[in-house]
Amino acid sequence: MSFGQEWRSDAIHVPAGEGIQRWVAGDTYSVKLTSEMTGGALSFIEASVPPGAGPVAHVHKAGAEGFYLLDGELEFLNGDKTFTARSGDLVYVPAGIRHRFRNKHVHTAKMLFFFTPAGLERSFLNTGDEAVPGTPPPAWDADRFVEAGEILKTLNINIDFFPEENQ
Template sequence: MDRTVSHRTTSQPNGHEGHDHHAHPQQPARDVLHVRAGEGRSVWLSGDVYTVKLTHEESGGSLTFLEASVPPGGGPPLHIHADADEAFYLLSGELDITAGGRNYAVRSGDFVFIPKGTAHRFRNNGLHAARQLLLFSPSGVDRFFLEAGSSPVPGTPPPPPEAEDLPRVVAIGERHHLFQAVEEPQ
């Protein structure tokens, strides 16, 4: 995995050196990170392919960013992130998202924000793979994906969710403040 990192700079952008009229709180300097298309660490999990584009360490704890490919029938079970908000942006395909007791038919270009502590899941009930971007804030959920997921095999579809060692995935999730939720009768 080749990631491009540029060095930090201490100067203010747009020639604002020494000007206080728009003072901003001092933030720790971080490197700029450029992750090219097709780069990032990928894993299989819940029948899907997840690629971590930005880790907890790389963002200084502020956010985690993933790309996901969800084949027909794919998607995780109902779960809760106890300490992270999650945002979905669907690039292509269609997903059915259940969150907070409501169902949403999500299509290309749709955005969904799910506050921490909200039971949610998504499922691809369509014919074609769906591609989405996932943002978690604060970060740390990447550690769950990288620990619980398995190494993908190019040219091979991910195994169905039923083939996973669910007790192992649940235990890893709990260590990372991600909990299985109870399905409510419809």
């Protein structure tokens, strides 16, 4: 029986444990979907954030970001205010909002997050270090952040960094 519709089979399946693994600023990121894979629609990343880790406060000038906490707790910055997101919580950050997350607890937090439209995943792929199994990710010093910032400029990724005064 036909209902006059054509079906496609272009689904993307990324098995557990696969993706492009990168260490960025003490965190481990597994890029599951890239801009090239989704035609620019979105990118999707799994993150492991150890105690004390997380990015510096920043603003995406174009594009939104969403976070879904799988395990643990993360403190999020929303403009100048903070709140705690816990397992099962979703955080959506539209373009233009100063934000960051930080693990202020004793256990590693796990989350999934996405960018829409896609493209910002290139910041992880191009600035991050290749992850080495069985080794913890190194924290970045000030020079490494400067180096990453220079790489981002070459990628034409519109991110501004706004460190907090107590960082």
